[in-house]
Amino acid sequence: MACDHAGLLPLLADGELGAARRWLLSRHVARCAACAAAMEELQSMRTALRTRLVQHRAPPELAARIGAALAHEPVPEPVRPARQSSVRFASLGFAGSGLAGALAGVALTLLVLRPPAGGGMESAVIGSHVRSLMAQHLTDVATSDQHTVKPWLSARLDVSPPVRELADQGFPLVGGRLDYIDGHPAAAVVYRHAQHVINLFAWASPGQPDAPIRTETRQGFNLVTWRTDGITFWAVSDLEADQLGRFARLVHGG
Amino acid sequence: MPVHQDDRRRRFELLALPHLDAAYNLARWLAGNTADAEDVVQEAYLRAYRYFDAFHDGNIRVWLLTIVRNCFVTWAKENRSSRLSFVAETPVAEAAGVEEILWGTAPRDPEALLLDRIDSETLSALMQRLPADYREILLLREVEDLSYKEIATVTGAAIGTVMSRLSRARDALRKLWMQQAAKETADGV
Numbered sequence: 001m002a003c004d005h006a007g008l009l010p011l012l013a014d015g016e017l018g019a020a021r022r023w024l025l026s027r028h029v030a031r032c033a034a035c036a037a038a039m040e041e042l043q044s045m046r047t048a049l050r051t052r053l054v055q056h057r058a059p060p061e062l063a064a065r066i067g068a069a070l071a072h073e074p075v076p077e078p079v080r081p082a083r084q085s086s087v088r089f090a091s092l093g094f095a096g097s098g099l100a101g102a103l104a105g106v107a108l109t110l111l112v113l114r115p116p117a118g119g120g121m122e123s124a125v126i127g128s129h130v131r132s133l134m135a136q137h138l139t140d141v142a143t144s145d146q147h148t149v150k151p152w153l154s155a156r157l158d159v160s161p162p163v164r165e166l167a168d169q170g171f172p173l174v175g176g177r178l179d180y181i182d183g184h185p186a187a188a189v190v191y192r193h194a195q196h197v198i199n200l201f202a203w204a205s206p207g208q209p210d211a212p213i214r215t216e217t218r219q220g221f222n223l224v225t226w227r228t229d230g231i232t233f234w235a236v237s238d239l240e241a242d243q244l245g246r247f248a249r250l251v252h253g254g
Numbered sequence: 255m256p257v258h259q260d261d262r263r264r265r266f267e268l269l270a271l272p273h274l275d276a277a278y279n280l281a282r283w284l285a286g287n288t289a290d291a292e293d294v295v296q297e298a299y300l301r302a303y304r305y306f307d308a309f310h311d312g313n314i315r316v317w318l319l320t321i322v323r324n325c326f327v328t329w330a331k332e333n334r335s336s337r338l339s340f341v342a343e344t345p346v347a348e349a350a351g352v353e354e355i356l357w358g359t360a361p362r363d364p365e366a367l368l369l370d371r372i373d374s375e376t377l378s379a380l381m382q383r384l385p386a387d388y389r390e391i392l393l394l395r396e397v398e399d400l401s402y403k404e405i406a407t408v409t410g411a412a413i414g415t416v417m418s419r420l421s422r423a424r425d426a427l428r429k430l431w432m433q434q435a436a437k438e439t440a441d442g443v
Contacts, residue, residue: 041428052373053381070267
């Protein structure tokens with residue numbers, strides 16, 4: 001039988017009661033079997049909705065489309081110029097996962113990096129990765145078929161990078177793109193892991209010796225580089241370092 | 255001038271893009287398909303950007319979800335979408351078969367209600383059968399973890415309405431689930 005207090009249980013479960021009433025009601029629930037069962041029911045529905053309900057993730061193209069559309073938006077007259085110049089970075093603490101999170105990292109990087117900090121290939125690679133996510137230009141050829149991407153790149157570059165099918169290992173191929181990094185025309189082969197985008201850059205380095213896999217972290221991105229058979233590789237992503245390392249070993253050793 | 259525009263855009267992206275998944279999830283559950291959800295979210299983000307100067311403090315996620323919700327309503331009206339089956343405060347659901355479920359007198363049996371045993375597909379299907387405003391409020395409360403006040407902001411409803419609607423939405427989902435469980439038992443699953 002429903003208890004007189006049953007009507008307040010949703011408020012308790014939803015955290016909408018003040019401290020005093022919360023304490024009183026919790027004490028009651030501990031002694032009342034009907035209320036305890038009802039609370040459990042509320043909790044199990046919540047758990048089910050949080051863990052089992054399909055969570056639709058924004059497709060990567062959508063972020064790119066919005067980014068591109070924003071660039072064409074006319075800017076309204078500033079109402080309060082420069083008042084919010086100190087952006088509240090704290091709000092990024094719980095930045096959404098997935099690509100949206102990646103893009104926040106991107107925007108953050110752009111803010112922080114202007115003017116570009118730290119020279120070198122790392123910055124060039126990260127810059128290219130960032131641009132590929134921001135602009136509507138992740139891929140020139142969008143396909144998960146390695147037999148389409150490889151000839152497409154080979155036809156346009158002096159390098160024929162290996163394009164592997166790694167979907168079974170959790171890294172589906174997204175497509176390929178022409179890029180230009182630090183003076184090199186480069187192939188960019190794009191993979192994904194969950195919602196993380198991985199750019200795998202490759203360019204010709206004729207005559208240079210092979211170099212083993214090296215990992216580093218820069219500006220919130222993880223990078224892995226190596227050189228084999230006169231081709232320099234850089235993989236960059238906001239993916240966790242060990243996952244990106246696994247990816248690199250798959251490409252390198254496969 | 256262009257510098258100002260770039261700064262403004264970056265600031266917007268910095269604050270708004272982390273919530274793209276939440277915005278999309280709401281739009282997708284409301285609109286029911288990918289293409290319409292994408293259109294709604296894109297429109298919402300452009301609108302948010304235009305009015306970004308009007309956003310002062312507070313929770314940008316709540317602000318964005320409010321705009322997504324408004325964009326969905328506009329979109330659904332323009333397209334005369336049947337997805338806009340908000341039941342308002344009339345307790346009669348338009349969705350077929352939901353009506354008697356909402357007001358049926360299923361015995362309340364907590365034992366039978368182990369929702370934590372439900373599989374993802376079944377749960378999503380049950381949610382789809384709920385009227386849009388029930389689906390919406392369950393998402394906002396249980397998935398997005400918004401407070402009653404925040405839900406009131408997003409949906410434009412009074413707090414009292416939020417509470418009663420949430421209660422009815424939970425009842426409706428519970429009854430659908432019990433019906434489903436009973437059916438599975440009868441089928442010998």
